[in-house]
Amino acid sequence: MTELELAGQVVELVRRAGGPDAQAEAVVTRADLALTRFANSFIHQNVAESGVGVRLRVHVDGRTAAGSGSEVSLEGLRALVERTLAAARLCPPDPAWPGLTPPTPTAASGPVDEATAYADPDARAERVRAFVEAAGGLEAAGYCRTTHRSSGFANSAGQSAYGHAVEAAMDGIARAGGADGVARLCADRLADIDGAALGARAAAKARAAVAPVELPPGRYEVVFEPAAVADLLQNLSWYGFNGKRHAERQSFADPGTAQFDPAVTVVDDPLAAVDLPFDVEGTPRRRLALVEAGTTAAVVHDRRTAADAGTQSTGHGITGGASFGPIPRNLRLLGSDGTGGDTDGIPGDPAAGAVADRDTAALVAQVARGLLVSDLWYTRVLDPKSLVVTGLTRNGVWLIEDGEVTSPVRDFRFTESYPRALGPGRVLGLGRRPVRQPDRLDGVWWEAPPLRLAEWNFTGGASG
Amino acid sequence: MTEFDAASAAVQAAVDAGARYADARVMQRSYESMSARNGEIEELTQHESIGLGVRALVGSSWGFYAVPDLSDAAARDAGRRAARIAAASARVPGPPIDLVPTEPVTATWASECHIDPLGVPLSDKGDLLVRSTRAIREHGADLAEGLYQIWDTTKWFVSSEGHRIDQRIRECGGGISATSIGDGETQRRSYPSYRGQYGTTGWELVESLDLAAHAARIAEESRELLTAPPCPAGETDLILGGEQLALQIHESVGHAIELDRILGWEAAFAGTSWLDLAQLGSLRYGSELMNVTIDPTIPGALGSFGFDDEGSPAVKRDAVREGRWVGVLAGRDSAAVAGLDYGGSVRSDGWARLPMVRMTNVGLEPGPHTLEEIIAATDHGVLMDINRSWSIDDKRLNFQFGCEVGWEVKRGRRGRMLRNPTYTGIGPLFWRSMDMLSSETVAWGTPNCGKGQPGQTGHTGHPAAPARFRNVRVGVRA
Numbered sequence: 001m002t003e004l005e006l007a008g009q010v011v012e013l014v015r016r017a018g019g020p021d022a023q024a025e026a027v028v029t030r031a032d033l034a035l036t037r038f039a040n041s042f043i044h045q046n047v048a049e050s051g052v053g054v055r056l057r058v059h060v061d062g063r064t065a066a067g068s069g070s071e072v073s074l075e076g077l078r079a080l081v082e083r084t085l086a087a088a089r090l091c092p093p094d095p096a097w098p099g100l101t102p103p104t105p106t107a108a109s110g111p112v113d114e115a116t117a118y119a120d121p122d123a124r125a126e127r128v129r130a131f132v133e134a135a136g137g138l139e140a141a142g143y144c145r146t147t148h149r150s151s152g153f154a155n156s157a158g159q160s161a162y163g164h165a166v167e168a169a170m171d172g173i174a175r176a177g178g179a180d181g182v183a184r185l186c187a188d189r190l191a192d193i194d195g196a197a198l199g200a201r202a203a204a205k206a207r208a209a210v211a212p213v214e215l216p217p218g219r220y221e222v223v224f225e226p227a228a229v230a231d232l233l234q235n236l237s238w239y240g241f242n243g244k245r246h247a248e249r250q251s252f253a254d255p256g257t258a259q260f261d262p263a264v265t266v267v268d269d270p271l272a273a274v275d276l277p278f279d280v281e282g283t284p285r286r287r288l289a290l291v292e293a294g295t296t297a298a299v300v301h302d303r304r305t306a307a308d309a310g311t312q313s314t315g316h317g318i319t320g321g322a323s324f325g326p327i328p329r330n331l332r333l334l335g336s337d338g339t340g341g342d343t344d345g346i347p348g349d350p351a352a353g354a355v356a357d358r359d360t361a362a363l364v365a366q367v368a369r370g371l372l373v374s375d376l377w378y379t380r381v382l383d384p385k386s387l388v389v390t391g392l393t394r395n396g397v398w399l400i401e402d403g404e405v406t407s408p409v410r411d412f413r414f415t416e417s418y419p420r421a422l423g424p425g426r427v428l429g430l431g432r433r434p435v436r437q438p439d440r441l442d443g444v445w446w447e448a449p450p451l452r453l454a455e456w457n458f459t460g461g462a463s464g
Numbered sequence: 465m466t467e468f469d470a471a472s473a474a475v476q477a478a479v480d481a482g483a484r485y486a487d488a489r490v491m492q493r494s495y496e497s498m499s500a501r502n503g504e505i506e507e508l509t510q511h512e513s514i515g516l517g518v519r520a521l522v523g524s525s526w527g528f529y530a531v532p533d534l535s536d537a538a539a540r541d542a543g544r545r546a547a548r549i550a551a552a553s554a555r556v557p558g559p560p561i562d563l564v565p566t567e568p569v570t571a572t573w574a575s576e577c578h579i580d581p582l583g584v585p586l587s588d589k590g591d592l593l594v595r596s597t598r599a600i601r602e603h604g605a606d607l608a609e610g611l612y613q614i615w616d617t618t619k620w621f622v623s624s625e626g627h628r629i630d631q632r633i634r635e636c637g638g639g640i641s642a643t644s645i646g647d648g649e650t651q652r653r654s655y656p657s658y659r660g661q662y663g664t665t666g667w668e669l670v671e672s673l674d675l676a677a678h679a680a681r682i683a684e685e686s687r688e689l690l691t692a693p694p695c696p697a698g699e700t701d702l703i704l705g706g707e708q709l710a711l712q713i714h715e716s717v718g719h720a721i722e723l724d725r726i727l728g729w730e731a732a733f734a735g736t737s738w739l740d741l742a743q744l745g746s747l748r749y750g751s752e753l754m755n756v757t758i759d760p761t762i763p764g765a766l767g768s769f770g771f772d773d774e775g776s777p778a779v780k781r782d783a784v785r786e787g788r789w790v791g792v793l794a795g796r797d798s799a800a801v802a803g804l805d806y807g808g809s810v811r812s813d814g815w816a817r818l819p820m821v822r823m824t825n826v827g828l829e830p831g832p833h834t835l836e837e838i839i840a841a842t843d844h845g846v847l848m849d850i851n852r853s854w855s856i857d858d859k860r861l862n863f864q865f866g867c868e869v870g871w872e873v874k875r876g877r878r879g880r881m882l883r884n885p886t887y888t889g890i891g892p893l894f895w896r897s898m899d900m901l902s903s904e905t906v907a908w909g910t911p912n913c914g915k916g917q918p919g920q921t922g923h924t925g926h927p928a929a930p931a932r933f934r935n936v937r938v939g940v941r942a
Contacts, residue, residue, distance in 0.1 A: 035918055039729045042558025046549045047918070049530040049816045051515065069512040070532040083510060090586040092505045092594060121527070121552030129556045141732035143917050173732045180731075248607055249645045322507035323499050323611075377735075380853040382866050382886065383649045388942045390855045390864045390886075413855075413862055413888070415942045440919055459940050460862070460888060 003028040003052075004152030004162045006072055010056055011154045013081040022085070023059040023100055025155035027280055028052065028072065032117065033442065035145040036124035038172075041132045046121060055280065055319060056084050064094040068319075098307035100157035101282040109163040110274035116168050116190040117148035127170060127195035134199030135174040138206055142172025146190055147442035153282045161284075163276040167445075168193050169438035173395060174202040179212065179408065181205025182375055182395035184227060186438035186445045188274045201356050205374065208354035209396045212408035219455040221370030221428070223363045223400065229448035230437040231376040231391070232418055233266070233331040239384045240419065241268075241290050241298070243305035243316070244325025250384050252419045255296050259419055261427035262294040263336070268316075268328035273436075275330070275443060281317035288314055290328065294424060302326040329439070332447035335359075336430040354398045354405045359431030360450040365403040366429060367452065371412075372398040372405060382415070390415045390459070412458040421453055428452040467492075468630070470534040471622035474518040477543025479624050483520035483550065485563060486543065487623035489773060490516045490534060491815040493615060496582060498589055500610040503598035505590050515815035520546035524561040525553035526797075530816040563796040564807055566776045568626030573770025574633070576763055577666035581614040581636040584667045596640045596676045603683035605642035611660060612638030612670060613911065615923075619773070627775035635766060635923060637662030637909060638670050640679060644686040651689035651883060653682035653868055654850055657707045662909030662923070665764045685869065688881060695870045695885035697939030701842050702887055703835075703932045705849025708867055709828070710908035710926035716891040717749075717756055718826040718924065720860035721783050722809075723794040723802055725821075734915050735858025738891070739789065741802055747789040750895025753831055753931075756784035758793060758809065760824035765925035766909030767825035769811075774819055776808040783826060787896070795821050813920035820916055827927025831901025835930040838900045845873040846938055848885045864888040864940060887938045894933060902929035 001009070006028040014024035034048035054077065057066040067084035069076060115123070124144040132140045150164040170193045171184035182205065183198040224232075245251040252259070270285045271277060278284055281303050289297045301309065302317035305326055316326035354372060355361045364372060379391030390413065397409040420426075431449030439445055471488040478486035492514040499506045515532035516539055527550030529542045593610035600608030614636040621629040639660025643652045652658070655678040663669050704712065724730055725737040739747070760768050760778040771777055774796055783791040793809035794802070798821060812819040839847065853866035870885030871878045905927050913922035 033918065036553070037917055038556060039731055040558060040727075041556070043525065043553040043556045044558060044729055045528070045818055045820075045917075046526060046553040047528040047530075047818050048545065048549060049517075051530070051532045051816060065508045065510070067510045067512075070515060071512070080512070083512075087508055087510055087586060090590075091508055092587075092590055094505070096504075121549045122555065125552045125555040132556055139728070139731075141728070143732070145917075171732065175731065250607075250643075250650055320507075320509075377858060378855045380855040380866075382853050382884070382942075385645070385650050386648055386942075390853065390866075390940070392855065392857045392862065394858060411857065411862075413857075413864055415864070415940055417942050420942075440917070457942055460864075460937075 002152060003030055003150055004154065004160060007152040007154035008160065010054060010077055010081065011156050013077055014058055015156060017081055018058065018060050018085050023156050025057050025100055025282060027055045027151060027153050029149055029151040031149045033147045034119065034124065035143055036121065036128055037143045038128045038132065039141040041140045043125060043128055054080060056080055058084050058088050059097050060085060060088050062093045063088045063091040064097055065091055096304060098303040100155045101159045101303065103158040104284055106161040106284040107271060107277040109277055112164055112166050112274065113189040116146050117166050119146040119190050123190060127193055130195030131172050131199035134196040135203040138203050139175040140172055140199060144170045151276050153278055155282055159282045161278040161282055163278060165275045165443050167273065167442050170195060170198055171438060172198060172202055174199065174206040176206040177210045179206050179209035180395045181209055182227060184437055186436040204353050204356060205396050209408040212410040214410045214461055217412065217458045217460050219457050221367055222453050222456045223360060223367060223370065223372045224451045225360060225374045226435040226448045226450060227375040227437055228373050229333060229451045230446035231379050233333060233446040233448060235379060235387060235389055235418055237328050237331055239381060239387050241300055241328050242325040243299045243301040243309060245384065246299040247305060247308055252385060252387055253296050253299050255298055258295045258424060260291050260294040260422050261424050263427040263430055264291050264294050264422055265334040266291040267332050268300065268330055269332050270330040273445065279315045279317040280319055281313065283313045283315040283317060285315040300326045300328045329444040332434050333449065335433045335449040337432045359433065363429045363431060363450055363452040364400050364405060367400040368402060370400045371409060372400055387418045388415065389418055410461060413460040414457055415459040416457045421456060426454045428454055465534065465536055467534065467620040468622060468628060470516055470539040471620050473536050473539040474516055474543040475622050475624050477540035478518055478520040478547045481544045481547035482522050483547045485521040485624055486518060487774060488516060488518040489812065489815060490620040491617060493617045493814060494582060495615050497613040498593060500593035500597045502601050502608050503594055505594065513814065516542060517815045518542045518546045519818065520550045522547055522550035523554055525550045525557060527553060528818045561797050562800040564799045564805055566796060566807065570628045571771065573631045575664040575768065577634045579667040581634065581667040582616055592675060596679045599676060599679035600640065600642045600683040603680040604687045605683040606645045607643035610640045612636065621775055623775055629771050629775055631770050633664055633769060634666060635662060635664050636667060636669060640675050642683040642686040644690050646690040651686050652852065653686040655682050657850055659912065662766045662911045663764045664766060664768045689869065689883045692881040692883040695846060695882040695939045699935050699937055701845030701932060701934055702936040702938060703838055703842060703845055703847040703873060704930060706904065706906050706928045706930050707908055708849050708851050709931055710928040711851045711854055711865065713826060713828060713926050713928055714910055714924060715854055715856045716860055716863055718823040720891065721792045722821050723792045723798040726792065727798055727801060733917055738859040738861045745790055748787055749784045749789045749892055750787045751898045752786045753898055753901045754784050754787045754895055755829040756826060757829060758783050758791060758824055758826055762825050762907055762925065765825045765907040766911065766923045767823060767925035772808050772810045773812045774807065774810045779808055793821055793823060811922060813922060817920045822915065822922045823913065823924040825907065825925035825927065827907065828929065830903040830905045830929055833900050833902050834904060835902050838902060838930060838932045839873055839878055840876040841900065842873045842932065843875060846882065846885060847871045847873050847878060848887065861891050863891065884941065885938065886940045887936050888940050889936055897934040898931050899934055900932040902931065905929040
């Protein structure tokens with residue numbers, strides 16, 4: 001039985017058990033997930049799983065409950081339906097129930113690359129081997145993963161949809177004398193993940209990071225590489241463009257206001273990758289501009305937050321969204337030439353050193369005195385409304401003087417308001433093309449070019 | 465076919481396919497959570513999952529495969545696939561791997577549970593959250609949140625060495641929080657901590673918290689914080705409440721003593737550790753008041769079990785004794801690499817996840833003082849409690865933590881409330897500055913410890929009590 005047929009079966013079981021007025025939506029997802037992990041230059045963890053999951057949400061007699069399970073036999077589905085209906089009947093009323101997604105056409109997923117969807121462990125191991133060899137004797141660590149999901153959605157209002165998601169990603173570091181260099185990339189096809197290129201890039205950056213000097217904390221002009229910019233996008237996404245936090249006045253976002261520098265345009269673009277064309281509520285996913293030339297354009301909604309705000313869902317319903325709110329998870333900061341991502345590989349010279357691509361080199365060349373930052377780490381929000389975040393630099397920091405990298409620098413701790421750092425007048429330059437960075441979760445990615453900011457508030461050295 | 469049969473079939477298939485060691489876990493988990501917001505139920509979620517994960521060691525390379533199907537054919541296929549994945553790992557081989565010995569046992573274990581949390585009517589649990597969050601709103605907070613979570617997990621473990629262990633672990637807990645929203649910032653107060661208190665216990669834990677009784681206080685404090693003076697910036701004596709000290713232990717001791725991090729196995733993601741195995745037994749980690757144990761035998765603590773997820777029995781060990789680093793969290797393979805003779809701290813987050821080194825209960829033994837004595841002995845300082853933000857570097861050295869609330873301490877008395885309190889430091893320097901420690905220990909539970917790729921969420925326990933640290937940098941802000 002297909003995922004779509006199973007989802008339809010669940011909805012029918014709810015109708016039979018709960019009566020014709022019971023509202024139900026079901027998502028059935030089959031997933032093949034595999035991840036090959038390496039450290040100390042050998043594969044030390046290598047995992048795969050093949051599974052299926054069912055998520056059901058019901059609204060009956062004015063009450064709502066959600067249930068899920070891993071059992072898709074008829075007996076298992078019946079048990080899921082019975083316990084979810086029983087839970088709903090015991091719940092307090094849900095007066096804010098927004099109703100189900102009506103029948104709405106959804107886009108088709110992009111083509112599945114079978115070599116990625118069904119990649120065997122040897123294919124991932126070969127990329128790891130290439131990364132390790134390209135590190136040229138430096139210790140290497142990281143992962144290569146492939147994921148494939150196929151998903152069917154059905155609800156009792158007549159909406160149904162099917163789609164699939166395929167992704168490959170590699171993320172690794174090379175280590176030289178206590179200094180690490182990083183390279184990571186996310187793509188629709190495993191064939192586009194070049195382990196050797198990534199390994200060479202990570203090694204070049206690690207070698208360029210050896211023997212760092214300690215600089216005093218303070219406000220520095222910075223050039224962030226795409227991995228660091230990805231962290232900005234993630235935090236803006238979770239805490240800023242979240243329709244629930246916005247409604248609760250916990251977000252900085254103020255649509256229609258010029259809150260960012262005019263160079264900043266951010267879109268959520270889930271279908272730029274081979275991904276599911278609908279959200280967990282069956283609402284079609286689509287490209288949505290969140291910031292246009294510096295002006296906040298929108299926050300995202302699921303059906304509940306949309307009803308509350310008097311608008312339409314933007315297709316951002318997620319599991320757990322009733323608590324966390326809707327979150328855009330495929331953000332792109334447009335490059336200076338306004339293009340989408342470069343998922344065919346990392347542009348530039350992969351063995352150059354601290355500056356490993358032409359986009360970053362162009363930004364570095366404009367800096368009189370500042371810092372080049374590869375990556376940010378363990379960022380945590382001190383206050384969600386002002387989006388003040390603390391965290392550390394990781395995987396390489398360099399001093400820039402008169403347009404050139406002059407010295408590696410020890411890691412810093414920072415405490416900074418992300419919207420303020422990106423505010424009007426503070427973005428001094430963008431690379432031309434965004435590069436897709438993988439998230440910890442497959443299907444989530446952040447696309448960004450390198451970014452030059454007027455200042456960043458470093459509040460301490462990593463050594464104290 | 466029983467769960468043990470399925471696990472045995474998977475192990476045998478892996479061995480038949482060339483594994484020199486294999487183990488398998490069948491795990492069945494029921495999860496339930498309910499959240500309330502502003503006096504109404506926000507979400508009720510129930511999740512049921514059962515499946516099998518098998519791990520195979522071929523030569524010195526590991527493979528793991530998981531499937532939600534306990535049929536004989538699926539189990540055998542999973543075992544063969546695990547062995548095949550292990551063979552692929554050998555394309556990029558490492559040093560020889562061995563496993564420290566553990567007695568193969570047949571055993572059954574269950575956590576203590578007086579009131580089955582899944583047996584408590586949903587309406588009762590919902591009423592508690594609705595009543596508590598309604599009271600928070602009535603007392604002036606802009607946003608009232610309440611949450612409980614329940615896990616009921618049964619595991620069947622089989623290894624090619626002869627282990628045959630089943631365990632049932634029931635965990636639950638909950639909490640409430642109040643948020644007040646001002647111009648440009650928010651202030652939050654929670655009870656007993658942001659996501660609540662958790663343990664390997666029944667619903668009696670949640671009942672003992674008496675959530676509704678604390679609703680008015682946290683609401684009023686959250687509003688009061690909006691106009692409280694900011695925590696001053698500078699160096700001062702810092703008194704931490706027990707909940708925040710639990711977080712401090714978790715981040716700057718628990719993760720640092722994970723042997724996989726020390727060996728570099730987490731270098732690209734979670735990070736490494738500042739600790740060097742050559743200094744095990746001699747390194748001064750903290751002051752002589754610092755006695756940290758690794759103890760999965762504490763009844764009711766969130767990190768407790770009978771056996772870890774590779775069949776090692778729960779054993780209490782020292783991690784830090786009188787300030788000296790003496791022990792690590794280890795697994796059978798990492799211990800062998802490090803030349804140690806014990807594992808016992810390997811856990812997996814469900815049937816589909818690889819068992820890996822995780823914290824169990826890592827906590828401070830009680831000190832000789834009380835919180836009131838510590839405050840009375842402090843001439844000038846800040847008392848901070850209830851974690852709000854946490855950030856630490858990849859070697860577990862440089863940290864910056866924020867708390868929900870601070871209080872000025874002057875001439876031995878707790879004074880006015882301070883907003884946005886933060887403190888920062890370097891782990892061993894910080895721990896060496898601890899000069900007073902309370903005896904008022906609580907085994908705090910952390911249900912959201914992230915580690916691993918693919919990600920795993922661990923449940924850990926941290927016995928902790930209020931303590932004082934000298935000359936700490938506080939008041940870091942943007």
